[in-house]
Amino acid sequence: MAYSHALQALGDPTRRSVLEQLREGPRAVGEIAAQLPVSRPAVSQHLRVLKEAGLVTERQDGTRRLYRVDPDGLAGLREYLDGFWEEALASFKAAAEAEERRKK
Amino acid sequence: MTTMTTEAITKQIRVDADPETAFDVFTGRIGDWWPLEHYSVFGREATVAFEGDRIVERSPSGEETVWGEVLDFEVAGRVRFTWHPGRPGDEEPTEVEVTFASDGDGTLVTLVHGGWDRLSEERRAGRVDYDNGWPLVLERYAGLTT
Numbered sequence: 200m201a202y203s204h205a206l207q208a209l210g211d212p213t214r215r216s217v218l219e220q221l222r223e224g225p226r227a228v229g230e231i232a233a234q235l236p237v238s239r240p241a242v243s244q245h246l247r248v249l250k251e252a253g254l255v256t257e258r259q260d261g262t263r264r265l266y267r268v269d270p271d272g273l274a275g276l277r278e279y280l281d282g283f284w285e286e287a288l289a290s291f292k293a294a295a296e297a298e299e300r301r302k303k
Numbered sequence: 304m305t306t307m308t309t310e311a312i313t314k315q316i317r318v319d320a321d322p323e324t325a326f327d328v329f330t331g332r333i334g335d336w337w338p339l340e341h342y343s344v345f346g347r348e349a350t351v352a353f354e355g356d357r358i359v360e361r362s363p364s365g366e367e368t369v370w371g372e373v374l375d376f377e378v379a380g381r382v383r384f385t386w387h388p389g390r391p392g393d394e395e396p397t398e399v400e401v402t403f404a405s406d407g408d409g410t411l412v413t414l415v416h417g418g419w420d421r422l423s424e425e426r427r428a429g430r431v432d433y434d435n436g437w438p439l440v441l442e443r444y445a446g447l448t449t
Contacts, residue, residue, distance in 0.1 A: 280312055284414060286338055288316045291412075294336035295328040299320035 208252035213237055213247045218254060218268065225260075225267040304408055306361045311417030318410045322403040323379045325410040329401060333358070344388065358384060371396065379403060387418065 208214055211237065220231055228246065232239040246266055248253040253272035257264055318353040319323050330338065330353045332344045339349035346361035351370070352359060358370040368388075380403060387396035398418035 248367045263330040273329075277312070280416070281314075283342060284312060284416060286341065288314055288412070288414060290336045290338050291329055292316050292318045292331065295318045295410075296327045299324050300327050302324065 208248050208254060211245070211248075213241070214249055217242065217245050218249060219264055223269045225265040226263055227263045231266070278288060311415050313416075314414045316412050316414075317406060318412055319408070320410060321408075322405050322410045325381070325412060326379045326403050329403075329412075330376070342388075360388070371399070374398070375400075386418075 216235055217231055218228075220226055220234060221271070228239055228242050231246075234261045235242065237245075241243045246255060250257065253275065254269055255266050255272070257266050268297075313330040320328070330406045334346045336349045337343075337351050339351065339360075343349045343351070345366060346359055348363045350361050352361075355378075356373040358368050358373070360370060370388040371384040371386045375381060375384065381400065383398065385396040385405065386399045396418065397416060398441070399414065399416045401412060402412045404413070404428050434442050
């Protein structure tokens with residue numbers, strides 16, 4: 200499923216940092232790299248992974264290529280977590296009610 | 304633009320059991336109901352339990368990984384814990400609070416999963432640490448849920 204890619208992409212601290220920066224607004228590769236202790240090519244590589252995971256989109260702005268957060272990707276990630284807790288709680292409910300019946 | 308991801312996730316479920324039972328099953332028997340086959344570090348053969356002030360998952364071969372640390376434990380009322388499954392040494396974990404409120408002959412269970420905003424708080428406080436803070440939970444589960 201798609202969100203596992205997003206979760207995997209976010210497993211890397213540098214990629215999380217890149218995404219944190221992009222949450223503040225669209226940035227070019229050089230601007231992102233300037234804030235991080237990693238090289239520009241490394242940032243490009245991280246951006247590629249984030250893009251493939253659906254978390255980041257890019258567009259050309261004159262001579263610059265700007266990267267921004269893809270709100271749809273983040274919404275999807277949230278839905279995934281939402282579904283995760285729903286599943287866990289449904290399972291909990293069944294166990295608690297079975298225990299209640301057992302006690303009666 | 305993306306603030307929705309930083310709001311706490313809130314889930315509510317009504318359980319036909321009294322708050323004591325609901326609380327006991329949630330904390331004391333998490334290993335019986337947690338969907339380990341979908342959400343675990345070691346897979347379906349693993350076990351998970353509240354052990355003292357930690358939530359610990361164990362593999363059949365004896366490996367262990369800590370999902371979170373218990374912060375508050377009020378029997379039949381409320382449990383609050385840090386939440387960082389798959390990232391045992393996480394210094395900026397998210398946080399989960401589960402409350403159990405009597406509701407007729409049952410219990411209303413409310414789960415709030417928050418703490419997503421810690422990085423921004425740190426920044427406001429002047430401490431910029433790029434290595435922490437993204438709302439990240441389950442990445443290690445990713446491979447198990449596909």
